Every structure is written in structure tokens, then in C-alpha cells.
Amino acid sequence: MEIRSKEFKERSVFAIHDASLQQALGKARGGFVGKRAQQAAELPEFEQLREEAKNTKNEILANLDHYLERYEQAVVAAGGHVHWARDAEEARNIILDICKRVDAKTITKGKSMVSEEIGLNEALIEHGMEVVETDLGEYIIQLAHEPPSHIIAPAVHKTKDQVSDLFEAAHGGPRKTEVADLVNEARQVLRDKYFRADVGITGGNFLVAETGSSIIVTNEGNGDLTQTLAKVHIVTSGIERVVPTLDDATLFLRLLARSATGQETETYTTISTGPRHADDLDGPQEYHVVLVDNGRSKMLGGRFRDMLRCIRCGACMNHCPVYGAVGGHAYGWVYPGPMGSVLTPLIKGLDAAYDLPNACTLNGRCASVCPVKIPLPDLLRELRHMQHQQDITPVMQKRALNLWRFAATRPKLYHALEQVAARVLSGISRKGRIRRLPLASAWTDSRDLPAPAGRTFLELWQGKRGQK
Amino acid sequence: MNARVNAREAILNSVRSALKRGPLDDTQRAALDARIPQHTRPAQDEDLVARFMRKFESRAGTVERVTGFDAVPAAVEAYRLGKGLPARAAVGAALKDLPWPADFEMNHGAAGIAEILSVSPAIAGIAETGSLMLAAGPGSPTTHNFVPDDHVVVLEASRIVGHFEEAWTILRARAEGMPRATNIISGPSRTADVEQTIQLGAHGPRRVHVILVG
Amino acid sequence: MTETPTRGPRVGLFATCLMNVFRPNVGFSAVKLLEDAGCTVEVPAAQTCCGQPGYNSGDYDAARALARQVIETFEHYDYIVGPSGSCMATIRHDYPVLFQDDPQWLPRAQALSVKSWELLSFLADVLDATQSDAHYDGTATYHDSCSGLRGLGIKGQPRALLGEVDGLKLKEMEDSEVCCGFGGTFCVKYPEISEKMVDDKVRNILATGADTVVGGDLGCLMNIAGRLKRINAPVKVFHTAEVLAGLADGPGLAGAVKGSD
Numbered sequence: 001m002e003i004r005s006k007e008f009k010e011r012s013v014f015a016i017h018d019a020s021l022q023q024a025l026g027k028a029r030g031g032f033v034g035k036r037a038q039q040a041a042e043l044p045e046f047e048q049l050r051e052e053a054k055n056t057k058n059e060i061l062a063n064l065d066h067y068l069e070r071y072e073q074a075v076v077a078a079g080g081h082v083h084w085a086r087d088a089e090e091a092r093n094i095i096l097d098i099c100k101r102v103d104a105k106t107i108t109k110g111k112s113m114v115s116e117e118i119g120l121n122e123a124l125i126e127h128g129m130e131v132v133e134t135d136l137g138e139y140i141i142q143l144a145h146e147p148p149s150h151i152i153a154p155a156v157h158k159t160k161d162q163v164s165d166l167f168e169a170a171h172g173g174p175r176k177t178e179v180a181d182l183v184n185e186a187r188q189v190l191r192d193k194y195f196r197a198d199v200g201i202t203g204g205n206f207l208v209a210e211t212g213s214s215i216i217v218t219n220e221g222n223g224d225l226t227q228t229l230a231k232v233h234i235v236t237s238g239i240e241r242v243v244p245t246l247d248d249a250t251l252f253l254r255l256l257a258r259s260a261t262g263q264e265t266e267t268y269t270t271i272s273t274g275p276r277h278a279d280d281l282d283g284p285q286e287y288h289v290v291l292v293d294n295g296r297s298k299m300l301g302g303r304f305r306d307m308l309r310c311i312r313c314g315a316c317m318n319h320c321p322v323y324g325a326v327g328g329h330a331y332g333w334v335y336p337g338p339m340g341s342v343l344t345p346l347i348k349g350l351d352a353a354y355d356l357p358n359a360c361t362l363n364g365r366c367a368s369v370c371p372v373k374i375p376l377p378d379l380l381r382e383l384r385h386m387q388h389q390q391d392i393t394p395v396m397q398k399r400a401l402n403l404w405r406f407a408a409t410r411p412k413l414y415h416a417l418e419q420v421a422a423r424v425l426s427g428i429s430r431k432g433r434i435r436r437l438p439l440a441s442a443w444t445d446s447r448d449l450p451a452p453a454g455r456t457f458l459e460l461w462q463g464k465r466g467q468k
Numbered sequence: 469m470n471a472r473v474n475a476r477e478a479i480l481n482s483v484r485s486a487l488k489r490g491p492l493d494d495t496q497r498a499a500l501d502a503r504i505p506q507h508t509r510p511a512q513d514e515d516l517v518a519r520f521m522r523k524f525e526s527r528a529g530t531v532e533r534v535t536g537f538d539a540v541p542a543a544v545e546a547y548r549l550g551k552g553l554p555a556r557a558a559v560g561a562a563l564k565d566l567p568w569p570a571d572f573e574m575n576h577g578a579a580g581i582a583e584i585l586s587v588s589p590a591i592a593g594i595a596e597t598g599s600l601m602l603a604a605g606p607g608s609p610t611t612h613n614f615v616p617d618d619h620v621v622v623l624e625a626s627r628i629v630g631h632f633e634e635a636w637t638i639l640r641a642r643a644e645g646m647p648r649a650t651n652i653i654s655g656p657s658r659t660a661d662v663e664q665t666i667q668l669g670a671h672g673p674r675r676v677h678v679i680l681v682g
Numbered sequence: 683m684t685e686t687p688t689r690g691p692r693v694g695l696f697a698t699c700l701m702n703v704f705r706p707n708v709g710f711s712a713v714k715l716l717e718d719a720g721c722t723v724e725v726p727a728a729q730t731c732c733g734q735p736g737y738n739s740g741d742y743d744a745a746r747a748l749a750r751q752v753i754e755t756f757e758h759y760d761y762i763v764g765p766s767g768s769c770m771a772t773i774r775h776d777y778p779v780l781f782q783d784d785p786q787w788l789p790r791a792q793a794l795s796v797k798s799w800e801l802l803s804f805l806a807d808v809l810d811a812t813q814s815d816a817h818y819d820g821t822a823t824y825h826d827s828c829s830g831l832r833g834l835g836i837k838g839q840p841r842a843l844l845g846e847v848d849g850l851k852l853k854e855m856e857d858s859e860v861c862c863g864f865g866g867t868f869c870v871k872y873p874e875i876s877e878k879m880v881d882d883k884v885r886n887i888l889a890t891g892a893d894t895v896v897g898g899d900l901g902c903l904m905n906i907a908g909r910l911k912r913i914n915a916p917v918k919v920f921h922t923a924e925v926l927a928g929l930a931d932g933p934g935l936a937g938a939v940k941g942s943d
């Protein structure tokens with residue numbers, strides 16, 4: 001999908017004034033946060049599991065090549081195929097080739113953020129194939145021709161009324177207004193698609209080296225119908241999703257649902273190992289895994305290795321006050337919120353997403369809930385550092401920083417400037433505040449500026465206690 | 469070398485160069501392969517069966533207990549009549565020898581789009597989260613688990629284990645190896661994609677009923 | 683037994699930029715609290731800024747220049763204490779990171795790091811000074827500033843200390859731990875998002891019915907006070923130290939100035 005992260009500022013302002021979006025975001029926020037907090041509180045071992053998950057991921061990443069090779073061997077032993085894709089285009093072509101070879105007409109898809117990352121749907125549709133998203137949220141936004149705005153709740157920005165409109169337009173027939181009726185309508189429409197599908201594409205939450213299995217975790221069962229009923233099952237997954245054993249996957253499973261939706265477990269955890277066996281009565285005849293690098297192996301080498309621990313739970317965005325204010329679309333690409341603000345510049349380029357690392361107060365709430373303890377604020381600051389080093393930071397900001405540094409490293413000058421500021425601001429204030437201040441309208445457009453008392457603390461202190 | 473092989477080598481080389489080393493040697497690989505994960509398992513202080521039932525029911529699943537396998541057909545029959553369903557079901561062949569009523573029509577093959585009731589055998593129950601583990605195979609097609617509106621699962625009480633790790637041990641011990649699909653099922657299908665309102669029966673079964681044997 | 687007169691720790695007060703310009707009363711409150719707890723307080727004149735604006739803007743060189751200045755100015759004190767979780771978290775957590783590849787400055791940064799304290803946690807966790815003879819008539823709600831809360835674990839201390847203040851009722855707000863939208867330069871780089879965030883914060887404050895907001899960081903407090911004033915909400919805003927020191931008898935932030943300064 002086309003990146004529009006350069007429009008972050010405009011899109012975020014637009015989002016703040018979008019009443020339907022604000023209504024939808026308001027409903028989502030409290031639910032995710034409260035349910036996760038409850039799950040964390042109910043599991044005494046939760047914090048210990050976070051620490052173990054961080055350490056285990058670090059061990060895996062330090063031996064990633066080995067586990068990928070072991071995983072590949074096990075997939076092949078189970079009768080499956082492994083494909084390696086350096087970038088998005090290579091991944092698209094691999095999948096297109098498979099679909100063309102089996103003359104695919106209808107392709108069903110379970111939710112896969114990697115498939116969004118590689119722009120898969122557009123490519124398949126361009127080649128005349130019908131692509132049907134089957135996760136209800138993904139289905140809704142496919143009807144709306146929109147990208148997901150959240151990695152686990154792709155249609156979180158839509159209100160029920162908007163879904164009613166979309167379904168009425170797409171399905172015809174009487175407009176449904178109850179959630180139960182809307183869900184049921186989608187169920188009926190999609191059932192037919194599952195049974196007609198030639199290829200089913202899913203993501204992979206975990207790839208297990210021990211058994212050559214891919215694991216998906218869903219609540220709806222759409223991923224299972226997708227992969228069971230199609231003739232060919234294709235898994236798209238990032239190379240960092242491999243884990244050594246089923247026991248290791250369990251560690252992350254214990255954290256994933258609790259962190260993501262605030263559930264103890266999601267309804268379905270499905271371990272898929274190869275294609276249909278000779279005596280099986282259903283299941284796909286072919287099983288393919290596309291391992292996507294797309295910038296991940298480069299991240300492994302430096303300060304951003306921590307980001308590869310991400311298990312895509314979405315807790316960071318659920319707890320991010322900026323995401324909560326503007327929603328996911330403002331971020332302009334596939335991954336929104338804190339994790340997206342780290343990933344997008346790393347995958348798409350620093351200057352393609354200047355605002356993302358900057359549009360953050362570094363309040364740290366994301367890191368405090370991350371199940372694998374990714375230091376997201378530190379990584380965002382590190383991206384700002386790279387922007388500064390590579391002269392992507394706006395000139396005015398650099399000049400301001402240089403001036404500040406010049407003054408702040410000269411205490412006498414700095415204090416003199418502070419004294420001037422205190423006097424001037426006090427002089428122009430009325431009733432303890434300043435309502436309009438030229439050059440500071442970014443503050444005073446929405447807030448008063450509390451006025452200083454006229455003299456600085458250091459001045460007053462020296463008057464009272466004398467020079468030390 | 470073709471492009472695909474190149475991609476594999478390029479990615480593995482890129483990983484190694486990021487890790488600032490070459491391929492691991494055999495000793496290092498053997499050490500990694502011999503690694504036994506020792507992750508924390510959440511403590512449990514409850515009877516396994518009681519915990520399984522409590523957890524499964526907390527997610528809108530239903531459970532009834534019968535004394536032996538012979539009582540399963542009657543329980544299925546009662547469930548079927550309670551829901552007003554016709555005398556027909558997709559039944560895993562693993563359960564075909566139970567004393568089913570003569571007029572009960574069974575499909576042991578894959579479930580088609582019209583199938584509305586199924587009966588499947590579970591190979592384990594997991595008390596930790598109150599989840600069922602089902603293994604795909606000729607005796608238990610995967611479509612039975614997802615296509616019908618009503619899914620009845622037969623679970624022997626003695627097959628309930630405490631943690632997921634013990635369920636994996638059962639999988640590893642299978643002579644036929646890993647099933648194509650291993651389904652861990654923790655209740656009926658659900659979605660919250662419309663305004664965070666929980667709705668059961670999104671794509672998979674609207675109801676999951678466990679007949680606990682023993 | 684002979685009694686030797688005990689001398690309290692020698693504390694260098696870190697006078698944060700915002701406090702120095704906008705709210706000297708917070709500095710005097712900090713001095714009073716520290717001296718009442720037995721400390722000898724000095725305010726070195728050579729200090730300026732902790733360097734956080736440079737660090738968070740990605741200008742690590744500028745941040746290091748400022749950090750060296752702070753280290754040189756404060757390293758000979760027993761403690762460096764400041765009335766800001768944000769500045770003190772920079773000194774405690776970020777200085778050692780900034781100098782991680784500098785064998786000359788790393789030990790000095792680490793040495794200062796371990797003796798750097800945010801005021802309230804210093805009073806409660808180091809000095810065990812949990813008594814207060816202050817009086818404040820009103821109902822206050824406490825905003826958890828992010829750096830103090832998540833960087834330094836400041837949560838219980840200010841609440842416990844405020845609980846000792848005669849006449850003060852504490853009422854918790856919804857989402858007290860959610861960022862107010864200040865975020866340093868964030869609030870002027872992304873003013874619309876910042877406004878939305880501070881609006882959410884103000885709504886939660888007003889929902890408590892409290893007549894006063896207290897908190898430990900002037901950046902957040904100026905943001906909250908500025909928004910409260912703009913919408914004409916009659917809620918006073920004070921730094922926790924002002925209330926604890928009994929020096930919250932004047933106008934709050936952005937409040938009308940009474941008498942002379």
C-alpha cells in the first residue's frame with residue numbers, strides 16, 4: 001500500500017475533527033485498556049512472563065539463522081514448501097506465481113499484517129483474482145476501500161452505523177442495525193466464499209522450528225475456514241516470527257491474548273503442519289510459507305533489534321494517547337501507533353515518515369505494557385537522533401537547538417535571558433496569564449500561558465541567601 | 469542458482485552479517501537443538517476437571533458430564549432435540565462405534581456447507597485456560613470443528629492436563645506425528661469487530677458443547 | 683556517651699528552567715521541605731538546563747554538552763535534587779546512556795546518576811520525611827507526570843505526603859496516569875493533538891469536582907493550568923511541593939497575582 005506518512009500532520013488534524021472517528025475511538029480505548037489490566041492482575045506470573053519473553057526473544061534473534069534453517073527443514077519434512085522473500089516485491093511475486101499456477105480465481109484471506117505490508121491484495125486483484133478478506137474487521141474495511149487502522153482491530157475506527165451503510169451497499173437488502181444481524185449477514189456472505197476459494201492466505205503468529213508448524217490465533221474462526229477449505233494454504237510471515245519449540249510459543253501465547261484483546265486466551269489457537277495427509281478427509285493439498293525479510297535482517301544489526309521482539313499484539317497503540325487522539329489512519333501506512341512509528345521509518349525510509357517518531361510525548365505508557373518489553377520511546381528517540389544526524393530534521397528546529405545550546409552552555413547569558421523572559425512575560429500578562437503571544441501561537445491558540453512573577457528563582461535566591 | 473535460492477542465501481547472510489558472525493558450527497547448533505525451554509507455568513491450585521469446566525464455561529461454552537462412552541449418544545441426542553435439530557450430524561469416525569440410535573444419520577467425511585451439527589473427539593483438555601485440543605485426521609476432520617453451527621466435543625476427563633506444555637507432550641508422543649491441524653478451541657467463535665460488542669458465532673460454531681466422559 | 687552534632691546531607695538543588703522562570707515559589711518550597719528534613723541546601727549559580735530538550739530532539743551532542751555542565755556543577759554534593767520527575771529522570775537514566783562509549787565521563791555520569799533524586803521521592807524514600815505540618819483547605823486531584831511515574835516510580839510517595847496535609851482531601855481522577863499532552867516540544871510541534879490530549883485530561887479533572895490539581899512537573903502543570911484557564915474552569919493548579927511546604931497560599935499557576943511578588 002502507498003505510504004502517506006508525510007501527511008501525518010494534516011491527517012491527524014482531520015482525524016481530531018472527525019466526529020464519527022472520535023466516537024469509535026472513545027468506545028475502543030477504555031475497553032482494551034481495562035481488560036488488559038484485569039488480565040494482567042489476574043495472572044500473578046504476568047510480569048515474570050514479560051521478562052522471560054523478552055529474554056527468550058533475544059536468544060532466538062541471536063540465533064535467528066539457525067532457527068530459520070531448522071524451521072525450513074521441518075516444514076519440508078512435513079510436506080510443505082518454504083519461500084524466502086527479500087522484499088515486498090519478491091514476496092508478492094512468489095504468491096502470485098503460486099496463485100497463477102493453480103489458476104486461482106477466488107482467494108480468501110485471514111488477517112495478515114505482513115500481507116498488508118507487502119501490498120498483496122492490490123497485486124492479486126490486478127491479476128484478475130477475487131480477494132476476500134474474511135476477518136470481520138478486515139472485511140468491513142475492504143468494503144470501505146480503506147487500510148486497517150489497528151493491527152488487531154482493523155475496523156476499530158468504524159461506527160456501527162457506518163458498518164450498516166457499507167453492508168447495505170455491498171449486500172443489498174434491508175439495512176441491518178443490530179450488531180448480531182450485521183455479523184450474521186457477513187457470516188452468510190463469507191461462508192460461500194470459503195467453500196469456493198482456490199487459495200487461502202493467512203498470517204502466522206508463530207513459526208515453530210521444532211515441528212515446522214505455523215500458528216495462528218483468532219477469535220472468529222475465519223482463519224481456520226480460510227486455510228482448511230481452500231486447495232492451497234499460503235502463510236505469509238516475517239522472518240522474526242520463528243520460535244524454537246511449541247513450549248516457547250506457549251510463553252508468547254500466554255502474553256498475546258492478554259495484551260491484545262484482554263482475553264485469557266483467544267478462541268482458536270491453530271497449529272498447522274504441512275498439507276493434508278493421505279488419509280485426511282479435508283485440509284489443503286498444498287502448504288506454502290513465505291518468509292518475508294523486507295528490512296528485518298537489517299534491523300537485527302543495530303539499535304533496533306529490540307523491535308524484532310514484537311509479537312503484534314497492539315497493546316502499545318491501545319495505550320498510546322496520541323493514537324487514542326488521532327486513530328490509525330493518520331500514521332499513513334500499515335503499522336500505526338508506537339510500534340508503527342518505529343517500523344515505518346525503518347522499512348520505508350527515515351524521510352518518508354519524519355513526523356512519526358516525533359509525534360510522541362515519550363510518556364512511556366506503551367513500553368510499560370509491551371509484553372516483550374520493547375523500549376519504544378528509546379527507539380523513537382533514536383530515530384530522532386538519526387534524523388538529526390542525516391539532516392532530515394527541519395532547519396528551523398536545528399537553528400533553535402543550536403541557539404539553545406549556545407545559551408545554555410553559558411550560565412550567565414542563560415540566566416540573563418531567563419530574567420528578560422520572566423520580566424517581559426510578566427509585563428504583558430494580565431491576571432496571571434497570557435492569552436496571546438506572537439511566535440508562541442502553537443501554545444496560546446489553545447491554552448493560556450501561565451505568567452511568571454517577574455523575577456527568576458535564582459535572582460530571588462541570590463537576593464535572599466547571597467551568592468554561593 | 470535461481471533467484472529463489474539466492475533470496476534464501478541473501479537473507480541468511482544478511483542475518484549473519486547483522487549478528488556479526490558466520491554460520492554456526494555443528495557444536496553450536498547441537499547445543500541450540502539440545503536446549504530445553506524452562507518457562508514459567510502459571511500456578512494452579514484447583515482440581516483439573518473443575519478448572520477446565522470453570523474456564524470453558526466462562527467463555528460461553530457448555531459442559532455436561534456423563535459416566536461412560538456408552539452414554540454419549542444419548543447426551544448428543546438430548547442436545548440435538550433441545551436445539552430442535554434434525555437427526556443428522558457430521559460425526560468423527562473415531563466415534564462411529566458408539567451405540568448411536570438407528571435413525572441417526574452420520575457423515576464421517578468432511579463437513580459441507582449445509583452441515584449444522586457435528587460431534588468430534590478431543591485428544592486433550594487443557595485446564596490452564598479451559599481449552600479443547602483436537603487433532604485433524606481420518607477420525608476427526610477439521611471442517612467438523614468450524615463449519616456447523618453446533619459443535620459437540622467428546623472429551624475423556626482423564627485426558628485433561630494442567631498446562632499447554634503437557635498437551636504438547638501428547639502431540640509429540642503420537643506415532644503418526646503431528647496432525648496437519650491441531651485445533652485448540654476455547655469456546656464458540658466470537659468477534660468484537662463492530663464497536664467492541666462481543667458477538668458469538670462470527671464464522672465458526674455459535675455453540676460449543678463438551679460432553680465430559682468419566 | 684558524647685553526642686556529636688549530626689549534619690544532614692548536603693543537597694544541590696537543581697533549579698529547573700521552567701521553575702526558574704515561571705514558578706520561583708516551587709524552588710522556595712523545595713528548599714523549605716529539604717531544610718525542614720535536615721538537609722543543607724545550596725543552589726549552585728553555574729547551573730542551567732539538564733539537556734533534555736536536546737536529547738529528546740535527537741541532538742545528542744548538545745545533550746552531552748549540557749550533561750557535562752550539570753555533572754561538573756553538582757558532582758561534589760551528596761545529592762542532586764530537583765522538583766521535576768522529567769529533569770531528574772534525564773540525569774538519572776539518560777546521562778549514563780549518553781556517555782556509554784565515553785570512558786572518561788561515564789563513571790562521573792554514573793556517580794551523579796545514583797545520587798540524583800526527584801524531590802518527593804527523595805523526601806519519602808531517602809529521608810523518610812513523611813510528616814507534614816502544612817495546611818491546605820480544599821479537594822485536590824493528583825496528576826501523575828509520565829517521567830516521574832514510569833521513569834522513577836513516583837506514585838505512592840506524593841499521595842502519601844499529600845495525605846498528611848491537614849485540611850486537604852485527595853480525590854483520584856480517571857486516567858491519572860495518562861499523559862496530559864505536554865511532552866516538551868511536542869505541545870508546540872503538534873498543537874492540535876496536544877490540545878485533544880489536554881482536553882481529555884481536563885475533562886477527567888473536572889469530573890472529580892476537585893478545586894485543585896497538583897503534580898510534580900511544571901511542564902504538565904503549565905499545560906493543564908493553561909487549558910483550564912482558557913476554558914474558564916475555576917480549578918487551581920499547584921506543584922506538590924508548594925502544597926507540602928505550606929506555600930500554596932497565593933495564586934496557583936496562571937492564577938491572578940495578589941500583592942507584589
